[in-house]
Amino acid sequence: MKKTINFILNGEPVEHAVDTNKTLLKMLREDFDLTGTKEGCGAGECGACTVIMDGKAVNSCLVLAVESEGKDILTIEGLTVNGELDPLQTSFVENAALQCGYCTPGMIMTAKAMLNENPNPSLDEIKEGISGNLCRCTGYKKIIEAIHSVAEQNNS
Amino acid sequence: MNSVEYYSPTSLKEALNLLAAYGEEASILNGGTDLIVRMREGQSKPKVIVDIKKIDELHKIEIEDNYVFIGACVHLNDLGKHQYIIEKYPFLAKAALSIGSNQVRNRATCIGNICNASPLADTATPLLSLNADVHIYSENGLRTVPLNQFFVFVRKTILKQDEIVTGISFEDDDSILGVFYKMSRRKEVDLSTVCSTVIKSNKGYFVSYGAVAPTPVRLYKTESFLNENTLSQETIKEACMIASQEVSPISDIRATEKYRREIVEVTLQNSLLEWL
Numbered sequence: 001m002k003k004t005i006n007f008i009l010n011g012e013p014v015e016h017a018v019d020t021n022k023t024l025l026k027m028l029r030e031d032f033d034l035t036g037t038k039e040g041c042g043a044g045e046c047g048a049c050t051v052i053m054d055g056k057a058v059n060s061c062l063v064l065a066v067e068s069e070g071k072d073i074l075t076i077e078g079l080t081v082n083g084e085l086d087p088l089q090t091s092f093v094e095n096a097a098l099q100c101g102y103c104t105p106g107m108i109m110t111a112k113a114m115l116n117e118n119p120n121p122s123l124d125e126i127k128e129g130i131s132g133n134l135c136r137c138t139g140y141k142k143i144i145e146a147i148h149s150v151a152e153q154n155n156s
Numbered sequence: 157m158n159s160v161e162y163y164s165p166t167s168l169k170e171a172l173n174l175l176a177a178y179g180e181e182a183s184i185l186n187g188g189t190d191l192i193v194r195m196r197e198g199q200s201k202p203k204v205i206v207d208i209k210k211i212d213e214l215h216k217i218e219i220e221d222n223y224v225f226i227g228a229c230v231h232l233n234d235l236g237k238h239q240y241i242i243e244k245y246p247f248l249a250k251a252a253l254s255i256g257s258n259q260v261r262n263r264a265t266c267i268g269n270i271c272n273a274s275p276l277a278d279t280a281t282p283l284l285s286l287n288a289d290v291h292i293y294s295e296n297g298l299r300t301v302p303l304n305q306f307f308v309f310v311r312k313t314i315l316k317q318d319e320i321v322t323g324i325s326f327e328d329d330d331s332i333l334g335v336f337y338k339m340s341r342r343k344e345v346d347l348s349t350v351c352s353t354v355i356k357s358n359k360g361y362f363v364s365y366g367a368v369a370p371t372p373v374r375l376y377k378t379e380s381f382l383n384e385n386t387l388s389q390e391t392i393k394e395a396c397m398i399a400s401q402e403v404s405p406i407s408d409i410r411a412t413e414k415y416r417r418e419i420v421e422v423t424l425q426n427s428l429l430e431w432l
Contacts, residue, residue, distance in 0.1 A: 020161065021157040023157075044193065044257070047259060056262040059259045062263060064185070064205075066162045110258070132256070132258050
């Protein structure tokens with residue numbers, strides 16, 4: 001069963017007929033080929049599928065695609081504008097805040113929403129802010145440093 | 157996930173009509189953080205989904221006529237970060253923000269937490285101790301049910317198939333002081349091993365616990381004892397003994413029965429010591 005929905009995807013208005021039982025995560029990956037958003041647990045525990053919906057970080061595995069009607073969806077692909085990486089993406093590269101990279105898009109989208117809400121988070125606020133995102137290789141130190149360095153740039 | 161028909165009514169009336177038309181085949185979709193996981197795992201197989209989030213009136217937090225009203229679609233983050241709630245009912249804000257991750261709280265709702273009727277629902281204990289009323293809407297109109305009569309068993313409430321919870325309310329009382337505890341294995345993004353809210357107000361003590369019985373529960377014996385005695389080191393000790401016997405926990409993956417009874421003693425003691 002399909003339903004036609006209208007929403008904003010990475011800044012562009014989209015009209016799309018989507019299966020009513022498909023999650024936002026599956027729609028992004030399968031229908032739009034936006035495979036930056038990852039599936040980890042599929043149950044809202046790991047944060048790998050985090051995207052920004054109307055300015056808020058959400059787990060796209062816990063949202064039905066049809067619920068995107070009228071919403072503004074931003075994925076990791078939408079952070080790069082005209083080939084320019086977002087400061088968070090650059091900072092993750094510069095701080096080597098990744099190993100396998102699977103959690104990185106979710107981690108960056110969570111950080112993006114956090115910095116939009118609070119441009120100057122403390123280290124503890126950053127730790128709490130990313131507590132819904134699991135990384136199984138690096139540990140969190142470099143990730144926290146990468147986010148913190150963007151926060152410091154914001155405030156300099 | 158099985159195939160579903162999706163509806164997003166914009167009025168309560170329309171939503172009720174859909175629930176009446178599809179009966180057992182329909183599920184209400186609110187935040188979705190439980191329903192979508194259950195659908196994915198095949199534990200819930202609704203044929204029809206009635207998404208209530210397009211009903212504007214369900215999104216409000218209202219403070220008027222000496223009552224606080226939390227609408228059905230108010231997200232946990234919106235509740236936990238609401239200025240009035242933070243100032244006057246910090247234990248409720250704390251409970252709301254103790255659930256899941258930030259991403260989950262941006263979708264999950266307080267009312268969803270209540271309607272799922274998990275024994276360890278984190279927002280249930282503050283609302284039980286606040287003597288909250290559940291507002292239930294059906295074709296017969298609106299009825300209110302005290303929250304302590306709403307839960308029936310694990311994941312079971314008195315709610316009927318053709319009813320919608322529109323929100324929950326409690327008396328706005330300046331004399332209320334409360335303490336919320338959540339004991340869990342890790343600091344963030346975990347389920348409660350035991351959770352509790354103890355309230356002291358002009359009307360007396362109100363003690364509620366989660367994850368110690370098939371539903372979140374009020375500890376009436378403990379409350380009576382506290383209301384009949386003056387708070388002291390000795391009475392606190394005795395109240396803790398009564399509470400640890402009044403609960404009926406089980407052993408499960410998160411803790412043993414014995415550990416839970418001890419945690420009840422510790423958290424009640426720590427809560428009451430705030431007022432000694």
